[in-house]
Structure formats: structure tokens, C-alpha cells
Amino acid sequence: MKNISRILIANRGEIAVRIIKTCKRLGITSVLAVSDADKESLAAQMADRSVCVGSSAARDSYLKVDSLVAAALGTKADAIHPGYGFLSETPELAEMCEKVDLTFIGPSANCLRQMGNKLLSREIAEKAGVQTIPGSTKICNSAQASRAAEQIGLPVMLKAAAGGGGRGMTIVRDLEELNNVFDILSSEVKSAFGDGSLFIERYFPKAKHIEVQILADCFGNVIHLGERDCSIQRRYQKVIEEAPAYALSGELRTTICKAAVGIAESVAYDNCGTVEFIFDEETDNFYFLEMNTRIQVEHPVSEQITGIDIIQEQIESAALKPLSISQDNVRIKGHAIECRINAELSDGSFKPCPGRIQLWNPPTGPGIRIDSHCFTGYSVPPFYDSLLAKLIVTADDRFEAVKQMQICLDNFHVSGVDTTIPFLKNILHRPDYIQGKVNSRWLEDVVLKSKGSSL
Amino acid sequence: MDNGNNIKIDNDDLIQILSLIDSSDFDQCELSTGDFKLIVRKSNCAETIIKSEESQPHQLGKNEDRNEFDASHEMSSTKSSREIAADREPSESAKEGLLTIRAPMIGTFYRAPSPGAKAFVEVGDKVNENDIVCIIEVMKVMSSVKAGVQGRVVKILAENGVLVEYGQSIFLIEPEQNHEAH
Numbered sequence A: 001m002k003n004i005s006r007i008l009i010a011n012r013g014e015i016a017v018r019i020i021k022t023c024k025r026l027g028i029t030s031v032l033a034v035s036d037a038d039k040e041s042l043a044a045q046m047a048d049r050s051v052c053v054g055s056s057a058a059r060d061s062y063l064k065v066d067s068l069v070a071a072a073l074g075t076k077a078d079a080i081h082p083g084y085g086f087l088s089e090t091p092e093l094a095e096m097c098e099k100v101d102l103t104f105i106g107p108s109a110n111c112l113r114q115m116g117n118k119l120l121s122r123e124i125a126e127k128a129g130v131q132t133i134p135g136s137t138k139i140c141n142s143a144q145a146s147r148a149a150e151q152i153g154l155p156v157m158l159k160a161a162a163g164g165g166g167r168g169m170t171i172v173r174d175l176e177e178l179n180n181v182f183d184i185l186s187s188e189v190k191s192a193f194g195d196g197s198l199f200i201e202r203y204f205p206k207a208k209h210i211e212v213q214i215l216a217d218c219f220g221n222v223i224h225l226g227e228r229d230c231s232i233q234r235r236y237q238k239v240i241e242e243a244p245a246y247a248l249s250g251e252l253r254t255t256i257c258k259a260a261v262g263i264a265e266s267v268a269y270d271n272c273g274t275v276e277f278i279f280d281e282e283t284d285n286f287y288f289l290e291m292n293t294r295i296q297v298e299h300p301v302s303e304q305i306t307g308i309d310i311i312q313e314q315i316e317s318a319a320l321k322p323l324s325i326s327q328d329n330v331r332i333k334g335h336a337i338e339c340r341i342n343a344e345l346s347d348g349s350f351k352p353c354p355g356r357i358q359l360w361n362p363p364t365g366p367g368i369r370i371d372s373h374c375f376t377g378y379s380v381p382p383f384y385d386s387l388l389a390k391l392i393v394t395a396d397d398r399f400e401a402v403k404q405m406q407i408c409l410d411n412f413h414v415s416g417v418d419t420t421i422p423f424l425k426n427i428l429h430r431p432d433y434i435q436g437k438v439n440s441r442w443l444e445d446v447v448l449k450s451k452g453s454s455l
Numbered sequence B: 001m002d003n004g005n006n007i008k009i010d011n012d013d014l015i016q017i018l019s020l021i022d023s024s025d026f027d028q029c030e031l032s033t034g035d036f037k038l039i040v041r042k043s044n045c046a047e048t049i050i051k052s053e054e055s056q057p058h059q060l061g062k063n064e065d066r067n068e069f070d071a072s073h074e075m076s077s078t079k080s081s082r083e084i085a086a087d088r089e090p091s092e093s094a095k096e097g098l099l100t101i102r103a104p105m106i107g108t109f110y111r112a113p114s115p116g117a118k119a120f121v122e123v124g125d126k127v128n129e130n131d132i133v134c135i136i137e138v139m140k141v142m143s144s145v146k147a148g149v150q151g152r153v154v155k156i157l158a159e160n161g162v163l164v165e166y167g168q169s170i171f172l173i174e175p176e177q178n179h180e181a182h
Helices: A013-026 A042-046 A065-074 A091-099 A109-116 A118-127 A142-152 A175-193 A250-266 A299-306 A310-318 A398-410 A421-428 A442-450 B011-023 B053-066 B079-088 B092-096
Strands: A006-009 A029-035 A049-054 A079-081 A156-164 A167-172 A198-202 A207-216 A222-234 A237-243 A273-280 A285-292 A335-342 A359-361 A368-372 A387-395 A413-415 B028-033 B036-041 B068-070 B099-102 B107-110 B132-138 B141-146 B151-156 B162-164 B169-175
Touching (some): A006 A065, A013 A310, A029 A042, A109 A118, A142 A156, A156 A175, A175 A198, A207 A250, A222 A250, A299 A335, A299 A368, B132 B169
Antiparallel strands (some): A237 A335, A359 A413, A368 A387, B107 B162, B151 B169
């Protein structure tokens, strides 16, 4: 067992606040790494100590491995929690931590490497006996791409092996388009991710995005906390997430969760993670998409229906303790929905809208959870993502949860910056959404087209 | 939303504006609202009206390869910039017209090139822009920090061998006597 009594949090915004809360509950001292722009943030006020690691641009602060490790060593932290985004899935940080005897709160560098490459992770899933999306191996040129696309059947998804976070992929509907975009995407991802490898997968236009929350420790225990449905997406970014995945039959839920656990076991996975799948409602087939090796934005919906603090389990498994629960003790109760509230222009452009929040008045009450770093008077900096808050409601069933969410959105008052609240309200009142007749293209193809918004 | 045209700009807004300019490719920005006027030029431009620590990462980037940092922070004597300095660093620097050398990076602060060696500077020493005043170590990489300003060392604000944060004040410098007072 390793001792973790002081954690350096290498992140910002709502997830930094979230991690500090668990640290406080566990009696762990929190040290927050902040950029120049975040010195006065809510997380900085809540942490036991904050330390400025660099200027406002993320590349000079939250993305600087050596500065963050120096900050952890200099403040005598024994562990680093990377949160999500930034360096959370960077093997170099995990390796550097190991070298200087710091605990990286996340899976081993080896797991990060294997799962961070989409081509490699496909192979791993196949070896674990899980069906992957019909697709190609690495493709080197557009001629090869055309052959693969014809074999797989158009439309296809052209993807970067090193991509992530909704970047480095594009839908291709015909061969001419494929020819045109291949070189562009290849050079784009080369400069963005340092690896220009591309591959092709069949594209399912009417599929749901289903993912399974995994918890694992260094003793080989792997459990799941059920699934989430994250089909409401815009440009591959999740907008609304729910748990459990209401569209799946009980039998299918068991099968998909087992598949996810099997993949994690096959790589000796040892922290929290998420295995993502595409679920084709027409055939009831599911296909492995990718694995995310970090805490995810939407983790609260799984916490709400299981009562398990995933950040706590992350810290404990990093401290080489066994998981505090076994699969038999995981009870799924009720239904939770999360809406991501972003500071974005409400004119249909979804452009980020930084600025000072003049009024911040979120709803409160039983079954309502707000994960946020915002407050009245807070100035949303222009340097980072636009997430302001996650509004999470939990009720006995989906119908009640939807009703509750509608009310909560009506009672969420923000002024000073534009937010996505009106957009979320619109979605929550659509019959398709209420009845669950949605897929991962629904938001863009149905809602945004009908609103006449430019995409 | 009070009155129309006069946008109120406070300290935080100013810091954001400066950061934005710093991370942009622009060299210069002029902004005026009501009786408030702000002119910012990056350090390599001729007439620096306001030059605060926000211009530092820019210099840092330029010198990064050589591991040398110019930590100059000239504060002009215009009213607005004085207020920023006082607000951000409520130290004696603003009041007495002293200049602050700030840490260009997070790391361990060393006053001498090696343990037991003579310190780069002591209180009372005269420094020129290119004089090395200290070393900051980040993960075994030693970076020397240049004064970036001319004057006499009045106070050393950081302790040898201790972590300094990005932007932390590490030296107070009394500037060379200026003939044209304004």
C-alpha cells in the first residue's frame, strides 16, 4: 500500500472542485496547480493550497509535465490527480511520476499507451472476444482508403488512431469525398497528435452511444457500475448523458457490461475507466468503439445510481488498496440525467462566450446535484473549454427524471454570459427525447436542422 | 447593464485583456472607454506604456531554448499601471517605485550556481539587465534568470532551495536614478 495524504490536482474548473470535495471528505490535503488565469478560481479558494505553475495558455501551465511534477514535489504532495482532458491520458506524465516516486492517480502508463491508440485498442477488444466496428487496419494513402471503404460499405468514418475528444474524425459519404479529405485529415492529425495514422470504420447513422463505467484495482479486481447512454451529441461532444442505458434490455445490459469488464481485465487495467460502444438498435448488435482511461465528465450519473464515489475509488486503487466494493454489492437504483451547461452563444453558432457571470443561481432541492466552479461575479476565462456546470438530477425512473430536469432547467438562472440552457430546455421538451427515440445523429440531423441553425 | 457606452474595466478585466494580447500575435493594443485609456505594446516594441508580468511568457518563449530568462517588469508611472501593480502585489514595490523581478517559471529557487558557491547577487549589489540573479530548477533542469532591469538589489524575497511559483516576486530592485521624472 502507498500513502496518499496530499494530492496535487493538475486540472481546473468543475473537475478540480469535484476532486477537492472528495479529498476533504477523505482527510487528504489538496494542492491545486493553477495557471495565472485561475488564481482566484473557486477551486483555488477551496483547496488547502494553490500553486501557480505557469501563464494562462494551457500549453504553458496545465499541459507542462515538468512544471506540474515540480509543483507536486515542491509542495510535498505524494500523488497527482490529472482530472480529465489536459494530461489525464498522457503516458509521459504517468512515467515521470513513477520516476520521481509520485503516485499517478490513473491507470498504468502501459494501459494509457495501449488504450490511447485506437488501432491498438481495437485489437485488444477483438482478442478479448468483443465485436468491434467493421473496419480497416492502418491506411497509408487514399487509394488504400478507397479499397477499404468499398469493402466496408459507405458511408464510413475516417479516424485518426491517435485522435480523441471528438477530434480527428470525419464522416465520409462517397469515394470522391474520401479522396478529398484523406490527405487533409492525415496532415491535420499529424500536427495535432504527432501521429498521422488513419483507419476506416463503418459508420452507423442510427446508433446509440452506450458506455460502461469500469473500476479496477491492482489486484486484478474489475467491476462495472452499469452503463450510460450518451447519444445526445453535437459534433461528437456529449450534451446530455443518462444512466442506466434505458434502451437496452436487461439481458443486453448484462452482456455489454461483461464485455467491458473483459476488455479491462485483458490489459490488467488498474483504475477507473470507460469502455465505449456503438449500439445498433435495428440489429441489437453492439460494437466496441474505444476506451477512455480517465475519470469522465459524465461520471456523476453513474455515481448517482450506485452511490459510489468514483474519485475516491480512483485514489484508493492508485494507493494500491483493493476496491471497497465487489460486483455483487453494486446496486443500481433509479435514473440519473446530466445536462452540460456551457458558456456558448445562443444564436445557433455555439461559439464560446467568456465573460463575467453577473448572476449565478442554480436550482437546489432533493435529487439535484450541481457540479460547477461558477459563482456570481466569476469571470469565465477565454483560455479553456466552455463548460460552466453539470446539472444532474436523479429520480426513481426516467420519466420522473426527465420531468425533474425540465423544471430544473427552468429554475437555472444565469446572466452575464450566454449559456446552453435554452438549447437544453428545447431538447428536454421534444417528444423524441422524452420517449427516448434518439440516436447519436438526432441532435444535429433533427433538432438543429429544424431550428434552421448553421452547423 | 447600467449606462450604455462606458464599460467599467476592473483589475480582472485588465488582466484578461493583457493575457489575451500576450497569447495573440498582435504587438499592440489600444483601448479607451470613458476617461480610461489603455495602451499595451509587447516588450519588443519601442515605447512601452504599460508593461506588466503578462508580457513575460512572451519573453520566456523566445529564450526558452537557451534556458535564460529575462524577468523584466518595468512599471510605468501612469496612474492605471501603478494601481495594477499595487493591486496584484500589495508590497512595497509600488509605493516606493521599486521594480520587481518575478519568477518566470515554477521551480526551486537557488541563489548560487552550486551549493556553497558565492551567491549571484546580494542585497546592495548593482545589477544590469543581463546579469544573472538566480537559478530556477525544474526537474533537474537549471535555468538562469536574468535581472532584466538595471538597479540595486533592495530585497531578496525568496528563500534559497525553496519552491517559487510562476510570477512570484523574487527580488526587489531600486531602479537607476532617472533624470527625466514624469
